[in-house]
Amino acid sequence: xxxxxxxxxxxxxxxxxxxxxxxxxxxxxxxxxxxxxxxxxxxxxxxxxxxxxxxxxxxxxxxxxxxxxxxxxxxxxxxxxxxxxxxxxxxxxxxxxxxxxxxxxxxxxxxxxxxxxxxxxxxxxxxxxxxxxxxxxxxxxxxxxxxxxxxxxxxxxxxxxxxxxxxxxxxxxxxxxxxxxxxxxxxxxxxxx
Numbered sequence: 001x002x003x004x005x006x007x008x009x010x011x012x013x014x015x016x017x018x019x020x021x022x023x024x025x026x027x028x029x030x031x032x033x034x035x036x037x038x039x040x041x042x043x044x045x046x047x048x049x050x051x052x053x054x055x056x057x058x059x060x061x062x063x064x065x066x067x068x069x070x071x072x073x074x075x076x077x078x079x080x081x082x083x084x085x086x087x088x089x090x091x092x093x094x095x096x097x098x099x100x101x102x103x104x105x106x107x108x109x110x111x112x113x114x115x116x117x118x119x120x121x122x123x124x125x126x127x128x129x130x131x132x133x134x135x136x137x138x139x140x141x142x143x144x145x146x147x148x149x150x151x152x153x154x155x156x157x158x159x160x161x162x163x164x165x166x167x168x169x170x171x172x173x174x175x176x177x178x179x180x181x182x183x184x185x186x187x188x189x190x191x192x193x
Contacts, residue, residue, distance in 0.1 A: 008079070022077045022110070023067055029112055030068070032175035033188050035119075035126070038069040046091035064092050071126050075118065076107045116153065116171045123188070124151045131187040132156050135180065149189075160184065 010017060011024035014031065016039065018024040023039075030037050042065065049061035068075035078085060089107075096103050106118035123129060133147040150156040153170055157163050162182055172178045173186040 020077060020079070022079050022108075025112070026068060026075065026077055026108070026115060029115055029171075029175065030070070032177075034190070035070060035128075035188075037075075040065050040067065041069060042066060044092070044095060046088065046095050062088060062091055064088060064095075070119075072102055073104045073106065073119070073122060073126070075115070076105070078107050079109055112171050113168050116167050116174075120152045120154055120167075124191075127190060127192075128188055129191045130156050130174075131189045132160065133185040133187075134183060135185070149191075153186075156186075 008020045010019055011021045012018070013024040013027055016027070018027060018039070027037070027039065044064045044066075045061050046064055047062040050059050052059050066074040067077045092105075096105060104122065106114075108114040108118060119126070130150040130153055131147060132150065134145045148156075148159075150159065153167060157165060160182075165182055169178070169181045170186050173181040173184075174188045179185060
């Protein structure tokens with residue numbers, strides 16, 4: 001791509017320059033969760049460049065640079081899909097199927113809610129668990145009645161009878177922005193693999 005996409009604003013966060021506010025917000029959310037990540041650390045050649053008799057200049061290679069890599073997970077931040085991206089995504093999927101089928105790919109459009117949904121079924125694979133604690137009702141000093149670990153937020157919602165509740169509220173609790181959500185304290189913890 002030769003220029004900046006209209007409506008996309010580059011942003012600096014934590015001493016690093018990100019190509020968009022969505023990318024910077026995703027990095028901030030991953031930092032708040034304590035999840036290590038790589039940003040634009042690899043470039044994949046999807047189609048090699050070649051010399052073509054129909055034009056003077058060499059046809060440039062088609063490459064892809066993942067926004068975020070978290071273990072085997074690739075997170076691509078795209079608030080708006082350009083025609084160029086839609087074509088490149090087809091090449092990317094073909095490349096991953098043929099060369100790296102264990103890679104898990106997610107495209108997110110907003111940093112918080114869709115990021116949590118993308119990572120939620122992979123916490124244990126990444127070495128994390130969701131820890132949920134309840135508190136005694138009307139008790140000034142918080143003392144947990146029970147603490148339980150789950151492999152995903154979705155699993156905990158089912159177990160606690162909270163299906164359909166907002167993941168955004170739980171994410172605020174996981175990132176330390178609110179203490180109790182739906183009467184429980186939520187925490188992302190590192191576990192031994």
